[in-house]
Amino acid sequence: MKPLSKTFIYTFLIIGSLLMLLPFVWMLLTSIKPSFEVRVMPPIWIPSEFRFDNYLIAFEVAPFATYFMNSMIVTVLSTIGELMTTILAAYAFAKVQFFGKNVLFAILIATMMIPGEMLLIPNFVTLANFQWIDQYEALIIPWLASIFSIFLLRQFFKSVPDELGYAARIDGCTDWRYLWQVMVPIAMPAIITITLLKAIGSWNAFLWPLIVTNSTNMRTLPVGLTAFTSEAGTNYELLMAASAMIILPMIILFVFLQRYIISGVSRSGLKG
Amino acid sequence: MKQKSHIKGWLYVLPALVILAIFTLYPIYKSVVMAFYTDYDFFNDIVYAYGFDNFIYLWEDPLFHRALRNTFIYVLGVVPVSIILSLAIAMALNTKINFKPLFRMIYFIPFVTSVVAVSIVWRWIFHGDYGLMNYFLGLVGIDPIRWLTDPNWNMPALIILSIWKGLGYNIIIFLAGLQMVNTQYYHAAQIDGANTWQRFLNVTLPQLAPMTFFISIISIINAFKVFDEVYALFNDRPGVANSALTVVYYMYNKFYGEWDFGVASAAALVLFIIIFIFTMIQMYIGSKRVTY
Incomplete structure (x- = not known):
């Protein structure tokens, strides 16, 4: 490659990267500014003093501790639950022959083209009948299974040679133990990918928690944040501190485990 | 077993x-x-x-027409720009450069972050008086734009935010596709004296066509479902005077605002039919096309 075109590529990529990062940098810088340096033109980039207590103030102005706990509970429980149902179902679809398997799998795959927004209203009615509105059940239980995850893990399980299973059987290993002690460890990369994509999706979910929660103490972080924007009004340093509390955990997770997330996304290409 | x-x-x-x-x-x-x-x-x-x-109601409701029109404008505003930009960035990343994983990571970060939270950050950037966007525009001599309060600028603001948010996903899919591009043709074209632009046009692009098509359909389908961005960017309103009302937002208003479950469900069904048509196009062309 010619040095000129290389310089051009670097310039292009660096300018692009700066534009991608700028909103996050601006969020962080605003979040630690004293309030008199926030609404000024031209903008002050580096605050004269770092007000980290903006984060504490945000916690006092709105019940972010509660929102944070709710988001944690919902994310952890729905991720663990989905993982369990996914591992079992994916194993059956990949390695067990049972009546109706192919038809069932085809039906499930076909439903993946249905937009989730369409299921919102009937699911709301169902949950109202269960008396689960404004309960943890409504935030967690509908999300305990995912066709996308089952499909992803099934593909991985299928690539494990059957001979391994025959050998384990001869050695007296039960099917159940074979699944958990042989298949699951082999499929660990795929399982980590599924876990991360699910956790990110659950943490960031908005429309569903918005609809099924009414009371303040059931809100998750994104729902609480939008409510806070009406309350905080023009205190942008507090708004940015609150936004950072939602954004930073996922960025940290991503930076350390990015290869699993990126490989999952590039392999699937199915989830938006 | x-x-x-x-x-x-x-x-x-x-x-x-x-x-x-x-x-x-x-x-x-x-x-x-x-x-x-x-x-x-x-x-x-x-x-x-x-x-x-309910369908007759939708047929006659000017607000639903507006929601449909806005959604189509949004799709047309986001998808082509996003595809072209992400293809260009993916191709730049696919060359022999240093720090490739770092660049890839940076472009992908918005994808893992909460739509609501980043939309609120962008609300601050789009602020009419103190926003960064107007500050930068001012540096090149453009007068401040009322991104969030002038109905004419609500859709552009939404589109800019969405392109930024979705770029990383498309880049990752394109990168996976570029790795499968057969470099033999590329070298052959080079020997035949084709320049960089000709090689891109005649070797890379035809091989990327199925993938570009796939990303386009996925992007179109996702763009039709836009809601979170609108809700958070305009603070619980679909823009000024419904200027950023989308189909899902319309459904949400009917369902959660007016408790009219019938009309809301009918709107959801219309959304599904639109998405279904694009899915069918994808399956039809996908089954016909022979990949390289």
Whole structure:
């Protein structure tokens, strides 16, 4: 490659990267500014003093501790639950022959083209009948299974040679133990990918928690944040501190485990 | 371990199936039926009348027309720009450069962050008086734009935010596709004296066509479902005077604002039909096209 075109590529990529990062940098810088340096033109980039207590103030102005706990509970429980149902179902679809398997799998795959927004209203009615509105059940239980995850893990399980299973059987290993002690460890990369994509999706979910929660103490972080924007009004340093509390955990997770997330996304290409 | 064991198979599938049956399969049927509820008492779950009135209502409601039009404008504003930019960045990343994983990571970060939270950050950037956007525009001599308060600028603001948010996903898919591009043709073209632009046009692009098509359809389908960005960017409103009202937002307003479940379900069904058409196009062309 010619040095000129290389310089051009670097310039292009660096300018692009700066534009991608700028909103996050601006969020962080605003979040630690004293309030008199926030609404000024031209903008002050580096605050004269770092007000980290903006984060504490945000916690006092709105019940972010509660929102944070709710988001944690919902994310952890729905991720663990989905993982369990996914591992079992994916194993059956990949390695067990049972009546109706192919038809069932085809039906499930076909439903993946249905937009989730369409299921919102009937699911709301169902949950109202269960008396689960404004309960943890409504935030967690509908999300305990995912066709996308089952499909992803099934593909991985299928690539494990059957001979391994025959050998384990001869050695007296039960099917159940074979699944958990042989298949699951082999499929660990795929399982980590599924876990991360699910956790990110659950943490960031908005429309569903918005609809099924009414009371303040059931809100998750994104729902609480939008409510806070009406309350905080023009205190942008507090708004940015609150936004950072939602954004930073996922960025940290991503930076350390990015290869699993990126490989999952590039392999699937199915989830938006 | 292939074996015939019907009961075991169903037992393994059962936990997932119970959840999916209640919260995915049943509501698919139910959502279609609900679109024909014309007189419905939600609190007692009693339907008094069925009919096509909800669809007639949508047909005649200028707000729904506006929601459809805005959604189409949004799709046309986001998808082509996003595809071209992400292809260019993916190609730049696919060359022999340093720090490739770092660049890839940076471009992908917005994808893992909360739509609501980043939309609120962008609300601050788009601030009419103190926003960064207007500050930068001012540096090149452009007068401040009322991104969030002038109805004419609501859609552009939404589109800019969405392009930024979605770029990383498309880049990752393109990168995976570029790795499969056969470099033999590339070298052959080079030997034949083709320049960089000619090689891109005649070698890379045809090989990327199926992938570009796939990303376009996925992007179009996702763009039709836009909601979170609108809600958070304009603070619980679909822009000024409904200037950023989208189909899902319309559905949300009817459902959660007015408790009109019938009309909301009908709007959801219209959304599904639009998405279904694009899915069918994808499957039809995808099955016909021979990949390289």
